[in-house]
Amino acid sequence: MKIHLLVNGEPREWECEVHEFLTEALRRHGLVGTKRGCEDGACGACAVLLDGREVPSCIVLAAQADGHEITTIEGLGDPRHVHPIQAAFVAATAVQCGFCTPGMVVATKELLDHNPTPSAADARRRLAGHYCRCTGQIKPIQAVLDAAERVKGAQT
């Protein structure tokens, strides 16, 4: 079946299988920053924004995303335009193996879009959907709080 999406601001028409999940469709089209982690929505490695809301793309059928706007990690920055959230994760050494990092960055984006001054508790609650064995979550929590400052700074 054909689906029409706005992916990172670009209109796309993709041919998909009925049973195909959004993670697969994105990766098949080269957007490999969205990771396969657990395939049941628990680990957060596949997080993308769907109409601005963080969702686990591994439990969303590609067909369900038809007609919607998707933002992936690739839409949040590139080598020449580092997103302040990415800069914060790098600066805090919150990136260890880095497999879970894109999901965390995407999650932070949605968090800050709705809550520009999150508390540590807000950061913890948001990252609780992002399993990470490397960091113990301490530095990612700091990175989220630092990212809020950086995003604010970038806007003023």
Add this chain to the structure above:
Amino acid sequence: MYLALEDYSRPQSIEACLRLLQQPPQPAALLAGGTDLNVRGHEELRRVIDLQALAMTEIEALEGGVRIGAGSTLREIQEAPALQGAPHAALREAAAAFANVAIQNRSTIGGRIAVERPDQDLPPALAALGARLQIYRLINGVVEEQVIDYPLGDAARAVLRGALIRAVEIPAGVTRSALRRLGRTAVDRPLATVAAARAGEQVRIAANLQGPGAADLRRLSRSEALVTEWRGRLPENWRSRLRESLLAELNPYGDAFAGGEYRRDLSATLALRAVAAIHGEEETG
């Protein structure tokens, strides 16, 4: 896991949804957020009917209570202005307890009701709040509306299987509600959940995991009656009296994740705390 889906459709009306549900390829299922689609038991599913075009996302305070469109996500329920007060605390807490924020962005209240799993937080909350479901189904080819009470009896559950949940109605009158639960980590399905609510002097208490499968949800009527009798003023020895009543009434099942005896004890503790919360009392003691 790979689904065997052959057909996806996104009809524009409730009637079209219900008709498609009966057409081949089968088996077919209604698809809301989809958070329980890619799970064991769905290997044979051939058709999904996506409800997103129906929207059904209103959350409005009406005269008789709050009407929550079945397509409202658990995230929307936590944030809706109409659900911010003390009466709906149990509902917000149940929504916030499910999995993680990203899943709460997808999972809908209608979907959670339709998924018959014993280890959910939402059913006790809805039962304590005295929720009703507005549903639609096809009877002899005609779409009919029906309102059914929660928790569902066996008959209502059978009705629900071929039906579409349109909305959840939370009647007015509840002044306070609370939900207490425990998981092994902060993001876990519950080992036990109990919700309590006060509507005037009437107290409702509901617990999950009280039996295998769909019949797990129970109102604890004898304990409800005991607390209701106290008319909002808990007597000195209320904890021991209520605990005794709860332990006599609770009968949770044990599985590999928690024993029945522990669940009984835990449910009683959680019930005491929920009851304390709706009376503004200290929760532990």
Add this chain to the structure above:
Amino acid sequence: MSTPIPPNWDTGADSLDRIDSYQVVGRNETRVDALKLAQGRGSFTDDIDLPGMLHLKMLWSPHAHARIRSIDTSAAEAMPGVVMVLHHGNVSRIPYTTAGQGHPEPSPYDQFIFPRKVRFVGDRVACVAAESAVQAARALAKIRVEYEVLEPVLDPHDALRPGAPVIHDEPEAFGLPDYDKAHNIAAAMHVEHGDVDAAFAEADLVLEREYSVPYQHHATAEPHIAITWLDEDQRLVVRVATQVPFHSRRILARILDFPLHRIRVVKPRVGGGFGGKQEILLEDLPALVTLRSGRPARLCLTRAEELASSRTRHPQILSWKTGVMRDGTLVAQELRVLANTGAYGAHALTVQTCTAGKTLPLYKARAYRFDMKTVYTNLPVAGAFRGYGGPQGFVAMECHMDEVAEKLGLDPLEFRRRNLIGPGHDNALAQALGEGKEGPPQRIRSCAIQECIDRGKAAIGWDRRDRLRSTGPIRRGIGMSCLMHGSGIPGVDMGSAHVKLNEDGSFNLHVGATDIGTGSDTILSQIAAETLAVPLEKVVIYSSDTDHTPFDTGAYASSTTFVSGAAVKKACEGVARQLREAAAEMWRVEGDPCTPEDLHLERGAVRRPDGRSLSYGEICLSTFYTHDQHQIMDHGSHMTFECPPPFAAHFAEVEVDTETGAIRVLRYVAAVDCGVPIHPQSCEGQTEGGVCTSLGYALSEDFIFNDAGRLLNDTYEDYKIPTALDVPEFETILVRSYEPAGPYGAKSVSEIPTDGPGPTIANAVAHALGIRFRSLPLTPEKVRKAWLKKEEARQRETEA
């Protein structure tokens, strides 16, 4: 066993002030790979797609113990898209171990590519290769397997029962001399040091207690995955998420019977390993498919497959016995371990020797005894897991130390202080335990454990301990533990590096060491940059690829900074010498001679005492094109018989809800002596990550089986690792010491944090409730039941 520190023994104390002169080492440089990872740029094994790639899916055993009578794959082969089905009937049968260790492995050779007899639910039965993963998955259901179901062994005690079913009855399996497959014994060891019985006889108090620790799963973010293809020269390329590319190549060559020189193993970025990717777990199957079909092939495990069929931490039952004098002086220690390795014996010996080797030597005693058996069962397979026996052993030892202190009426912390080892101590026990054979002699040089205790104690507020809430339903407690680990495997681990100079004064650094998220690419680059006096961005690191990087044993045993880092330093010192020589030669040609020994490297140039300089770029251009033409480059290899332990003191404050049994860890303090931290934030990150992994071990992680040995919690919904909401408020304290044997004074840091949370939290809970738990995890149910039992006993006492 303790001897005084000899004169001239370098404990590194004098070298501590050198640290401040370092330019790159010791600084929180931007990690060299962080940005590309934070931007999700394709870096991992699965981030490539090859034309014509076949997708593999596995058929796993549904039985814990069964003989395969027959396999009929004809219907599966007839399914659309299916290219081949592999099973025991059509692959070679060469015994090996998946353990991914150095040659010769100390683990038993008890596996084949496909077994004829399946030994756990999740064992390999067959593998389908098809045009798409969906086609492969659908064909699995069409494979007809006839099993002769055998009685399973589901408990380690049962494995030793006379007449127990023999799990490895195949004639080909073999192991070290103590290997005894006829009795389900995968490994065994008995070591004594000193006169143990005499020491126990002298002790004022002898205490013996039994502890047990559960299964734990690695839960790497990235599942196991391998992609293979034939390159234009018909060589086999294996792109695999591995910690051990060189072991992978060696083992693949053997079991595939394919020439080693025609295999290239490439390690791209790896999404976490923690020991799970030390195993040669799956790359043999896509490799076989590629060799037979000529086509690229991919096998990636699902999360459920990861949980059921990959590797785990060895569950153990530990009996700890201590002889102690009334004043708190330890005289004898005895540890007996019964470990469960599951269906296969990967790391069956060495994890368990480390259970003793990382723990027992921490406290001085006159005599030690260690007795260990690792048994086969028909349960999931254990293997290497960050901590490698340490987390198990420290649960027993550090809980036991609290119990002994309580019996003696001593403060648990002061009791430990009295018995801890220090600089100059000979670690004779570690020598006796070795790694599959007796190890080299070990003497402690750097050791700041006492300072770790001081600083951790202050940070947690140990002195509040007696004033914490001890009435009411919510109780608080503070607990601690002392820890040590190792740095590499002495006499075994070897790392090497190659460095060459470029025209812009930059360097290519090629290392066999495998960054799996540990930060080693950054840390090794820092060591190179420091040695070559350039900023970090002038070092271009590449790791690791068996064609293009020199050998390294791999990322395990806390070895990379200590062993591979020293190799990098050697290689760079060679390049530094060549730079001085080339500069001296250039000046000689110009008629202004000097001796290389008078020259020094600073800010990317070779400098003379009078301040004149030649930049590395100028030197490179000259040596490439003008004079004395050659490539400035060098290599270094490093192996050492030293294994300096890092030390740590962990502290936790917990809150226990006695009405539900739920434990909340409020605050955690980890004070660690890892020598000089090359990248302090990374050392903190290792500590925080390691602690949180074992937070799950302490509280929520376990394997739950049904009566037939099937894993019931094989999803993340049911297997619970700690989340950001469970992680306590955290303080990491890096306590400075200088390790003379390590590059720039560094020791290891990666595994020691996993040793602490089990005992630290159990001790804090014991303090809070007055109840000693001797088995993990401390589930709410376990805690509540024990509390009720205690309350009942108290009531009975009051009534009586």
